Amino acid sequence: MRKDPHQRAASELARRCVRCDKTFRPEAPEWVCVSCGGNLDVLYDYDELRRWWSKASLAADTTRSMWRYDAILPRGLIDHMPTLQTGWTPLYHAPQLGSELGVTKIELKDDGRNPTGSLKDRASAMAVAHAISLGQRVLACASTGNAASALAGMCANAGLTSVIFVPEKTPSGKLAQIIAFGSYLVRVEGSYDQAFDLAMAACSRFGWYNRNTGINPYLSEGKKTVAFEIAEQLGWEAPDWVLVPVGDGNIIASVGKGFEELLHIGFIERLPRLVAVQSEGSSAIVDALLGDGVVRPVEVTTLADSIAVGKPRDPDRALRAVRQSSGLGVKVRDSEILEAQSLLASKEGVFVEPSAAASLAGLVRLAAAGDIARDDRVVLLLTGNGLKDTDSVLDRAQLPAPIPASMESLERRLAEDPLGDHSSGIGA
């Protein structure tokens, strides 16, 4: 897995505030802007990078993980990466889904195939490597579940301690992972937003490494690798659209940063249009995109727990990513999310958690509205594995009654409910 030690990496030039453009030297301790409180982007010397990094040199690299792109990741962190193989997840063409929707070029980026089952593994792998480089041994975060299990797994792998703050209502699959990985679990009465504030205060109080979304600029450096992979897996042809489930906004901001960096260094020739998809029950960022551009906290009611965020923690960078790419925001109903989950599984054999299926629900809306055309190339970012939250399926499934183990019983069942009539998926 380790790279050639002669491999170079881009120079980190600065961190820059998304709101006021104030910059901080790489060695400065600030993670958020001291002037305005905005989140920071990590910037590299892209001109230098262009001189020695090319698609050809990348093609010769046999690394099959997010660390394949270490030339444009924080320098030296690859030396501290967890050994869990993270990133380089499959990108599947989805012809059956395409026929169903009348959009012929759908590609599924299945990030549920990461070590703990979600895209958040990319961020947590980077956080763990960063913490080790700083000599820190205790890492903490608040999470709706996926970031927590990712941090818990990566810390277990690296022999570090994780302290995880989760809202009371976290799906059992995610809690099971956190417990199994041996984290110090803090269940917080209330919502994700309250767990987040307590985690922030705790990192500050106890000096723990802060893996909270938005304020830690290095998480994006992990997450942006999914954009690199999409572009490379499509032969460096940017797709027309990338649809992204949005909660805090950090994933879509990172995807945007990834594509922008590829454009800067000349690996792609245009940006894909990014679509922020949110549940109607958690739509602070899309409301801002569709309205006056101001992100206001909302009451959260969605069942899509990974994107259930009342007060997004990376709103400015999320809005910027959508706008810079001439993208869109779209809201979907929870029922549409569940139908999309069923479609993905039954038409393509890719089982994702409800939040991840929001990207497909968004495509269904935009295709019906004519915003996305029949021949557009569309990538759906599938952010989490369906096994994370099996209750969401079982709660609405009508399990067939058991039958006695006899051919007579089987024939009776087949007569009542014929095979040919059996429609796929979780149901209407």
Add this chain to the structure above:
Amino acid sequence: MRKDPHQRAASELARRCVRCDKTFRPEAPEWVCVSCGGNLDVLYDYDELRRWWSKASLAADTTRSMWRYDAILPRGLIDHMPTLQTGWTPLYHAPQLGSELGVTKIELKDDGRNPTGSLKDRASAMAVAHAISLGQRVLACASTGNAASALAGMCANAGLTSVIFVPEKTPSGKLAQIIAFGSYLVRVEGSYDQAFDLAMAACSRFGWYNRNTGINPYLSEGKKTVAFEIAEQLGWEAPDWVLVPVGDGNIIASVGKGFEELLHIGFIERLPRLVAVQSEGSSAIVDALLGDGVVRPVEVTTLADSIAVGKPRDPDRALRAVRQSSGLGVKVRDSEILEAQSLLASKEGVFVEPSAAASLAGLVRLAAAGDIARDDRVVLLLTGNGLKDTDSVLDRAQLPAPIPASMESLERRLAEDPLGDHSSGIGA
């Protein structure tokens, strides 16, 4: 993903009965021996293969899935493979686990990273390709869960119909997958053994493609690829030991076949010793290994559902694989399996289902007994993802009570249950 069309594949010579050595021509319809009822092995022209296939030609192959080895898989099936990326799962060195156990060279083969979360995806991908090559559109199997979700997912991906027979007591995670993938689900009153018999009868009655374990010789052709990967990932040095959780015996038989084929064609110089690990509550094959060599049905009581098999369906080939490799059988208690699950997750960040952790439980026993030495290279085959059965963790976990979202409450919690004293994992 597709290979160079000029790629050749080994000639299939025959299928041979494991019991009486009777052979059947490749085009013969038989899947089990007409003389004695024994299961069949698919044999290739290994001499021919040696003339044109080499480690070097394989090293030049960029395919990163089980189909990388299509030279030694049933000819032409690669053209019908499901698109879900199956196989080429990570092999991790496990230094922290090694320190814990005093066995320094432990490698984890994490087959829970397959598309539907288990090693069974290898068999189901092969079955789907085989069914398509035969023009069949309906595939059926009985399963304790993993083979079912694998077949369901692969069929959904390929646009085929799956009929799944499961025993009543199947963990909800696995049922959720089967339902989401749109299978025709038949829940059978009673055990896996009864579901199996009904599935066999149904395939025969309705002409469905039979993906039942043991009697279908092509499933092994998929599963054996895990042995190829282990050998290649270790630089073609066979490990000293490979520990395999055993239910029907088909996986360990396939692992044995894979290593034997590599030995035949000169890719490795010796066989690893295979260890069959079973739960004390489902130990038919290990009982035979430790006793008089006769496999007798047992009453099943284990919680490790994927290896809960009273009447194994591939016993002869399983016993042969262990004996030919000078291997061992070992029984472990369910409590040891659960401790092993906790150890794997908390020491290495690899979360597996209980059945998969049986391999580690076996290692703990054999290391304590001195059968496995400190410097032996040991591969643990981890057959299924922990997210398949999160109840097994949650049922025994003591979830901490939620705390109010205040620093005062957090400090009180940390005083009562200090971070430093916090021991990892699911607990004692």
